[in-house]
Amino acid sequence: MRRQGRRAAGLTAHDSPDSAVDSGLVVAAHGRHVVVETPDGTRVLCHPRGKKSDLVVGDRVRWMLTGDEGVIEALEPRRNLLFRQDEWRTKSFAANLDLLLVLVAGEPVFSESQLTRALIAAEQAGITTCIGLNKTDLPAAALARERLAPYVAMGIQVIELALKTDPQRSRATLQPLLAGKTTLVLGPSGMGKSTLINLLVPQAAAQVGEISVALAAGRHTTTTTTWYWLDGTRQAALIDSPGFQEFGLRQIEPPQLATLMPDFAAALGHCRFHNCSHRHEPGCGVREALARGEIAESRYRIYGELFDELSTKRW
Ligand SMILES: Nc1nc2c(ncn2[C@@H]2O[C@H](COP(=O)(O)OP(=O)(O)O)[C@@H](O)[C@H]2O)c(=O)[nH]1
Ligand SMILES: [Mg+2]
Ligand SMILES: [Zn+2]
Missing domain, CATH: 1.10.40.50 (Probable gtpase engc; domain 3)
Structure with missing residues (x-):
């Protein structure tokens, strides 16, 4: 009742006496269920005020605790938003990104059209891109490397990885690239995305478990975008997002x-x-x-x- 009174009075976070409105980071979103992480690392299940929810992982929000759960009061302006758009709908991947890392490999053969679509969407959103060529231990890597030559020539960083067969070298390649950044990892299935997450995020399974409990929707978590901290100081993060297929670019004229x-x-x-x-x-x-x-x-x-x-x- 007290909270309602304050809101009705039009007070903002700054003039609320007990700072009941906090800042937070969206680390998982599934429909109207949103997991918000507070600056001290606590995670709270929140719901957006109102019917419509277009919150995405990476969003910065203002939220308020009501009982055990929270209500999202406001969305901070986004630095950028990566999304795809087909004829019927828009699907957002994540917001406020520093880097898009697209994973490809020689086997299975990657689709250059899909790769190009992701790079174009990122270019339009103003997000730096990098291509990770994985499975360089396989003979098929030679052809993949040739197919990526035009991308190297146009100035896109291409890194070579063997996430499964040479994890140490792969980690050493990735660490300086990812340090201090929020990176979205995309890639068609089979390229090594899960191998990459498991290599860099030892607690990956636990983090996913925690989120699925919070979302109370365990069966959906494999199709949900997920935020992973790469370090204890929470300076660098990886976002794992499904839905690389059918990368529509209807947002572009x-x-x-x-x-x-x-x-x-x-x-x-x-x-x-x-x-x-x-x-x-x-x-x-x-x-x-x-x-x-x-x-x-x-x-x-x-x-x-x-x-x-x-x-x-x-x-
Ligand atoms: N040869 C080889 N296989 C790899 C490498 N990285 C991943 N794989 C394999 O590729 C398959 C797909 O990997 P996964 O991480 O599940 O791909 P995802 O579908 O993108 O999540 C698995 O069998 C991995 O063991 C690598 O560097 N070299
Ligand atoms: Mg996978
Ligand atoms: Zn022309």
Whole structure:
């Protein structure tokens, strides 16, 4: 009753006398169940005020304890948000990221289209990206390395990992990259995401268990985005997120596409037509770059597929 009175009076966190409204970090979210971690590391099950909830892992919130549980009072402005969007819905991965790490491998063969989609979404969201080539112990790594050459050339960091067969070297490669950052790990299944989490987060299983208890929805946790601290001082974190398949990019307008692909962006400004689609127009700087080998054929093919996909009518 007292809390309601204060809210009705329009008081904010700053003028509440006993700081009943606290800051917190969303470490798991499943529908209207949100696990919030306080600055001292306590985790509280919270529910958003109101019907609609669009909170995601990585969100900073203001929340208030009511009984054993909490109510989310406000969402702090997001630095960034990584999401995918198909014709029907938007799916958010996480917010306030420093790095997106996309895991790929030679076996199973990774989809370059999926990789490109993730990189484009991150570019649009203003998030730095890195590609982790895992399973470099396998012969198939040679071809994967070749397929990644265009990405190295366009300035994306590509690191080599053998998470299972050379965990020590892999950890030594990853640690400086991840230090002090919030990193989202994405990758098609089979690339080694779980191996990576288990290598870097010894308490991973326990942390997941704790969250599934808090969410009271154990059966859902494998499909839930999860936040893991990498160190006791809680400076570095990994976010494991499912849902890499069907990476829709409907948030992007077709003319914007080339500007979000660094190898294409470098060739822009040399086209005869200012609204060049880089598909068939004469005097196209992008296609000249393709002819000179500065843009890889695979990238040009993926660009064309994406351009068509984003150009079709939505319904
Ligand atoms: N040869 C090899 N296999 C690996 C490596 N890392 C992971 N694997 C294997 O690849 C399979 C998929 O790994 P997992 O971590 O479950 O992939 P996830 O589906 O991305 O979570 C498992 O059988 C792992 O043991 C590696 O560096 N080399
Ligand atoms: Mg897995
Ligand atoms: Zn052009």
